[in-house]
Amino acid sequence: MTRTGLELQATRRADGTTVLTAAGEIDATNADGFSTAITDAAATGAVIVDLTAVQYLDSAGLVPLFANADQVELVITSLLQPVITISGLATLTTVHLR
Numbered sequence: 083m084t085r086t087g088l089e090l091q092a093t094r095r096a097d098g099t100t101v102l103t104a105a106g107e108i109d110a111t112n113a114d115g116f117s118t119a120i121t122d123a124a125a126t127g128a129v130i131v132d133l134t135a136v137q138y139l140d141s142a143g144l145v146p147l148f149a150n151a152d153q154v155e156l157v158i159t160s161l162l163q164p165v166i167t168i169s170g171l172a173t174l175t176t177v178h179l180r
Contacts, residue, residue: 086138088112090119099128105135108143117146124153132157134180144169151175 087106094100100123108116123129131147131154133139139162147154151174158166159180166172 086111088116090116092119092123098126099130100124100126101130101132103132103135107138108136109138109140110142113142113145116143117149120146120150120154124150127153129154130157131155133162134159136162139165141169144171147171148174 086109088108089105091103092100093103102119102123104116104119120129120131129150134157144165147156148169148171151171155176155178156166156171157178157180163179166177171177
């Protein structure tokens with residue numbers, strides 16, 4: 083299986099909140115790295131996961147979001163809104179549409 087492109091960057095805001103920014107595609111080839119990044123960021127508290135630069139998110143990418151739904155807030159675009167809503171994730175965490 084060919085690994086798809088995903089860039090992850092964690093930054094900390096002045097208030098101490100971690101922002102995990104993802105860019106690219108999140109699928110079975112890189113979901114483990116995405117999961118690790120969320121888990122590591124959540125170890126210090128609440129995390130904002132910025133998915134505004136993600137063009138593709140499959141069920142493998144949803145798994146770590148569900149697993150950490152009580153600690154994450156999502157920032158998404160209208161492209162990912164159907165996936166987040168239909169999956170039920172929008173009922174478990176705060177979602178900001180940009």
